[in-house]
Amino acid sequence: xxxxxxxxxxxxxxxxxxxxxxxxxxxxxxxxxxxxxxxLGMSHLVYPGATHKRFEHSLGVMELAGRVFDVLTHWRNTSxxxxxxxxxxxxxxxxxxxxxVLRIAALCHDIGHLPFSHVAEKELLPKGWSHERLTMxxxxxxxxxxxxxxxxPPLETEDIVxxxxxxxxxxxxxxxxxxxxxxxxxxxxxxxxxxxGVDRMDYLLRDSHHAGVVYGKFGHIRLIDTLRVLPPPxxxxxxxxxxxxxxxxxxxxxxxxxxYFMYAQVYFHRVRRIYDIHLRDFLKEWLPRGTFDTDLxxxxxxxxxxxxxxxxxxxxxxxxxxxxxxxxxxxxxxxRLLWQRNPKDWDINKEAGPVLSRAVMKEFGPEAVRxxxxxxxxxxPDFPVKCKxxxxxxxxxxxxxxxxxxxxxxDYIFVDPDKRDKAEAWMNKNRETILKKAKKGEIxx
Amino acid sequence: MKAVEGMKRRALxxxxxxxxxKEGSWCGETHVxxxxxxxxxxxxxxxxxxxxxxxxxxxxxxxxxxxxxxxxDDLLQLDLQPPYGPSLRPGPLAEDLIGFYPKxxxxxxxxxxxxxxxxxxxxxxxxxxxxxxLYVTKKMNxxxxxxxxxxxxxxxxxxxxxxxxEEARIALRDVDTLISESESLRD
Numbered sequence: 001x002x003x004x005x006x007x008x009x010x011x012x013x014x015x016x017x018x019x020x021x022x023x024x025x026x027x028x029x030x031x032x033x034x035x036x037x038x039x040l041g042m043s044h045l046v047y048p049g050a051t052h053k054r055f056e057h058s059l060g061v062m063e064l065a066g067r068v069f070d071v072l073t074h075w076r077n078t079s080x081x082x083x084x085x086x087x088x089x090x091x092x093x094x095x096x097x098x099x100x101v102l103r104i105a106a107l108c109h110d111i112g113h114l115p116f117s118h119v120a121e122k123e124l125l126p127k128g129w130s131h132e133r134l135t136m137x138x139x140x141x142x143x144x145x146x147x148x149x150x151x152x153p154p155l156e157t158e159d160i161v162x163x164x165x166x167x168x169x170x171x172x173x174x175x176x177x178x179x180x181x182x183x184x185x186x187x188x189x190x191x192x193x194x195x196x197g198v199d200r201m202d203y204l205l206r207d208s209h210h211a212g213v214v215y216g217k218f219g220h221i222r223l224i225d226t227l228r229v230l231p232p233p234x235x236x237x238x239x240x241x242x243x244x245x246x247x248x249x250x251x252x253x254x255x256x257x258x259x260y261f262m263y264a265q266v267y268f269h270r271v272r273r274i275y276d277i278h279l280r281d282f283l284k285e286w287l288p289r290g291t292f293d294t295d296l297x298x299x300x301x302x303x304x305x306x307x308x309x310x311x312x313x314x315x316x317x318x319x320x321x322x323x324x325x326x327x328x329x330x331x332x333x334x335x336r337l338l339w340q341r342n343p344k345d346w347d348i349n350k351e352a353g354p355v356l357s358r359a360v361m362k363e364f365g366p367e368a369v370r371x372x373x374x375x376x377x378x379x380x381p382d383f384p385v386k387c388k389x390x391x392x393x394x395x396x397x398x399x400x401x402x403x404x405x406x407x408x409x410x411d412y413i414f415v416d417p418d419k420r421d422k423a424e425a426w427m428n429k430n431r432e433t434i435l436k437k438a439k440k441g442e443i444x445x
Numbered sequence: 446m447k448a449v450e451g452m453k454r455r456a457l458x459x460x461x462x463x464x465x466x467k468e469g470s471w472c473g474e475t476h477v478x479x480x481x482x483x484x485x486x487x488x489x490x491x492x493x494x495x496x497x498x499x500x501x502x503x504x505x506x507x508x509x510x511x512x513x514x515x516x517x518d519d520l521l522q523l524d525l526q527p528p529y530g531p532s533l534r535p536g537p538l539a540e541d542l543i544g545f546y547p548k549x550x551x552x553x554x555x556x557x558x559x560x561x562x563x564x565x566x567x568x569x570x571x572x573x574x575x576x577x578x579l580y581v582t583k584k585m586n587x588x589x590x591x592x593x594x595x596x597x598x599x600x601x602x603x604x605x606x607x608x609x610x611e612e613a614r615i616a617l618r619d620v621d622t623l624i625s626e627s628e629s630l631r632d
Contacts, residue, residue, distance in 0.1 A: 085607060167499045168506045179498035179580075179604050232501075237570040238607040239501055350452055350518070350542060376514040380474055380523075382531065396523070396531045403525070407517040 036303035064198035065106035105163035120280035215261030218254035243384035263408035285322035341411035448493025502576035
C-alpha cells in the first residue's frame with residue numbers, strides 16, 4: 001500500500017513531514033525549481049558553506065508553520081478570550097482547512113524568487129513587479145490552482161495567496177489593496193511576521209548552520225511551545241496578537257538578537273554586498289532589455305544554474321555582454337570599501353552617504369564607484385507577554401534586551417581597486433568640507 | 446500632489462510627533478500609525494505612505510520601517526511608561542533636522558495642529574475604530590454619493606468583528622464630522 005505520510009531528513013528540524021497531497025505540491029515545477037536557487041545569493045563567495053537552496057528552506061518553513069499552528073490552536077492554549085474572538089477555533093473541520101492552507105502557503109511563499117534570490121530585485125524586474133507578485137501569479141496559475149481544487153477539502157486559491165505573501169504585498173490585482181481579517185492577519189503573521197514569523201526562524205537557523213556563523217541560533221523549540229494568541233497589552237483594544245508566555249521571553253530575545261547578528265555579520269557583509277552589485281551589473285547587460293521576463297514559463301525556466309554558466313562564459317570572453325562585471329566576480333577582483341556610515345560624518349550631514357558618493361563619482365567617474373544603501377527595516381519588537389500571574393504586559397516593558405537591540409543597515413561606498421589608494425587620500429582630504437558645504441546648500445531650500 | 450520624500454518627510458514626522466506630545470497625546474507606534482494615516486488620507490498631507498487595513502486599523506509597513514530607521518539614526522527615542530508599551534519622542538538630533546526644513550514645516554503646520562488637537566489625544570481603541578472608519582469611508586464613498594452610515598458600519602463590522610456595529614456607527618459619525626471640520630485645510 002502506498003504511504004500517505006512522508007518524511008525527509010533535515011539538518012535543522014531533524015525531519016520534515018508531509019502528506020501525499022503536499023508531496024504533489026513539493027514535486028511541482030515551481031517548488032522543484034527552488035532546488036537551483038541559492039538561499040543566500042552569492043554569499044558562498046564569502047562563506048563557502050552557504051550553498052544551501054530555497055527548496056530546503058521552503059520545506060522548513062512549512063514544517064515550522066504547522067508546529068506553530070498546532071501550538072496556538074491546542075485546547076490547552078486557547079483561553080476563553082481566544083474562543084471569544086475566534087469562536088470557530090473549536091471546529092475541527094475549519095481548523096483542519098486552515099492548517100492545510102497555512103502549510104501550503106508556507107511551502108509556496110518563495111516560489112517567485114528570481115535567480116540568486118534577493119540580488120537587486122527592484123532593478124532587475126519591470127516597474128511594479130517583485131518576487132512576491134510572481135509568487136502570487138504562480139499560486140494562481142492553472143497548474144497550481146488545479147492542485148488546490150483537488151485537495152480535500154478543496155483550498156481557496158486566494159486564501160493561500162494571502163497567507164503566502166502577507167498583508168504587505170497582497171493584492172487582488174496589481175491596483176487593489178485588500179484588507180486582512182483578524183484571523184488572516186494572525187495566520188499570515190505566523191509565516192511572515194516581524195517578530196515570530198517562521199520564515200525568519202527557519203532562515204536564521206539554516207543560514208547560520210550553513211554559513212558556519214553561530215550567532216543565528218536560538219531556542220526555537222522552546223519559543224514555539226510558548227507562542228500564544230493574546231490581547232494587546234495595557235490597551236482596551238480587543239484585537240488578537242501573536243505573543244509569548246513569560247517562559248519564552250528569553251528565547252524571543254535570542255531570536256531577535258540572532259537576527260541582528262546575522263544581518264550585521266552575514267547579510268550585510270561588505271564583500272557579499274559588492275558581489276551582489278557586480279552580479280546586478282552583469283545581469284543588466286546580459287538580460288534582454290536589462291530585466292527578467294515576468295512571463296511565468298520564462299520565470300520557471302531560469303535558475304542560478306543557467307546564470308552561472310552565462311557568468312563563467314562572459315568572464316572568459318571580452319566580447320560577451322557583462323564581461324567586466326562577470327570577470328570581477330569570477331576572478332575575485334571586486335570593488336573595495338571606501339567609506340561606510342560613521343557617527344562623525346552623520347553628525348555633520350544626515351545624508352552623508354548620497355552626498356559623498358556623488359562627489360566621489362564626480363571625481364573618479366561613475367564607472368569606478370558603487371553606492372550601496374539599505375535602510376533599517378522592521379518594527380519594534382513589541383508583542384504581548386503573558387506573565388505568570390495572568391497579566392498581559394508589553395515585551396518592551398519586561399525586556400531591557402529588546403529595548404536596546406541595535407538595527408543593522410547598509411551605507412557603503414565602494415571603489416575600483418585600481419583607484420582605491422587615490423580615492424582614499426582624496427576622501428580623507430575633502431570629506432568634511434563636502435559634507436559641510438552640502439548641508440549649507442540644503443538649508444536654503 | 447508629489448509626495449514629500451527623504452529627510453524632509455522625516456522632519457514632518459518629527460514635527461507631528463512633537464505636536465502630538467505637546468497636546469499630551471500618547472505616542473506609541475500604534476498611535477503614530479493612525480495619526481499619520483489621518484494626516485495623509487484625511488488632511489491630504491502628501492507623506493507617501495501606503496496604508497492597508499491590518500493591525501489596529503490602517504497600518505503602513507513603510508511607515509513602520511521609517512520609524513525604525515529614525516530610531517536607528519537617533520532621530521527618535523523610546524520612552525517606557527508602564528503599564529503601557531513604549532512611547533516615541535524626538536531624539537537628540539531631531540531639532541537639528543526639523544530646523545533644516547522650515548518651509549515644509551510651515552506649509553503643513555495647520556494640518557498637523559488640527560490632527561494633534563482633534564485626533565491624537567484619543568485612546569488607542571478609539572483611534573483603531575476611527576482609523577478603520579476613515580478607511581471604510583474612503584473606500585466606499587464616491588464623490589457624488591456618500592454611503593449611509595449603516596452600510597459603512599456593516600462593512601466595518603465585517604472587517605473587524607471585535608468592533609460592534611454600534612461602535613462602528615459612532616466612529617463613522619465622528620469621522621464624518623472630522624472630515625467636514627477639516628475641509629478648509631484641504632483647499
